[in-house]
Amino acid sequence: MNYITIGEFGNKVCISLTKIMGSEYEAVYKEVTKNNGVCLHSVMISKRGSNVAPSIYIDELYEDYRGGRALGEIVKDILNVYRQNAKEVRINMDFFTRFETVKDRILYKLINRERNTRLLEEIPYVKWNDLAIVFYYLFEEERFGKATILIRNTHMSMWDVDLEDLYKNARSNMLKLQPEDFMPIGHIINDIILDCNNGSNVGIRAVGILHGEDAVLHGEGVVMYFLSSESRYFGAAVLLYSKSIKELAERLERNLIILPSSIHEVLLIPDDNVAETAFYRDMVRDVNDTQLEPEEILSYNIYYYDRFTEQITIKDADMM
Secondary structure (H helix, E strand, C coil), rough: CCCCCCHHHHHHHHEEEEHHHHCCEEEEEEEECCCCHHHHEEEEHHHHCCCCEEEECHHHHHHHHHHCCCCHHHHHHHHHHHHHHHCCCCCCCCHHCCCCHHHEEEEEEECCCHHHHHHCCCCCEEECEEEEEEEEEEEEEECCEEEEECCCCHHHHCCCCCHHHHHHHHHHHHHHHCCCEEEHHHHHHHHHCCCCCCCCCCHHCCCCEECCEEHHHHCCCCCEEEEECCCCCCHHHHHHHHHHHHHHHHCCCEEEEEEEECCCCEEEEECCCCCCCHHHHHHHHHHHHHHHCCCCCCCCCCCEEECCEEEEEEEECCCC
């Protein structure tokens, strides 16, 4: 086994790539902090004069190297991935210096506060229960598809915009660009099975028995509903503006239990005043610990919608 740190491995890969590709190209090793403090490691390759640098994650390749795989084979694989995906162009990012030119595509998402304490020191956010509302720019370019840029405190200073205005602007955009998607979970069962990479698949793992269009939890007659955005991307944020939550609670004349299935969706269950909070919390814990990637976890708490106050709070909060 090769006893080498991943940083040393990444730098060795970069040196080899630069030798092979020549002086027109630059390869740089970088640590990338994802949601919930998850740290991944990448090699970024760019052509001189281009400000586009694809990130190729090397965590699995590092384990291969430690297991005895030759460095040359690994570098060859990285080159193949780069050549298949690289687009040697330059993007003019001057538009990002002015709030007027970015404001129509600024959105928000929900992340866990406790698991992102270091990140939250660098970005604007609004507290919501045990979560944080954070902001991002949705970038769409014909040559690259979709990408996101996390809004940081430095951007706020550059734009001379305060948090209140940023939130109001993002909320307006969410209603237009990320409309809610609500249905009995049985409606999406086939989509979930076919697309195991979609974040919504985790919700189905909490379901014991399916009857037609409705999901019955552990045979106890509890109907489960799916709530996300139409894009199913950071869809848990729909909680902040959903009309379906209020309509469902009024129609059933029940308060609602909200299970945070992932950062991409939540599940709604009418409160029957029978099932204990611990039962639902154990369900959420099991999904988080066994079915999700660490960066997809939203919370270990469960939430409660009161149809009289129209408020969502942590149910029997212990602020885990």
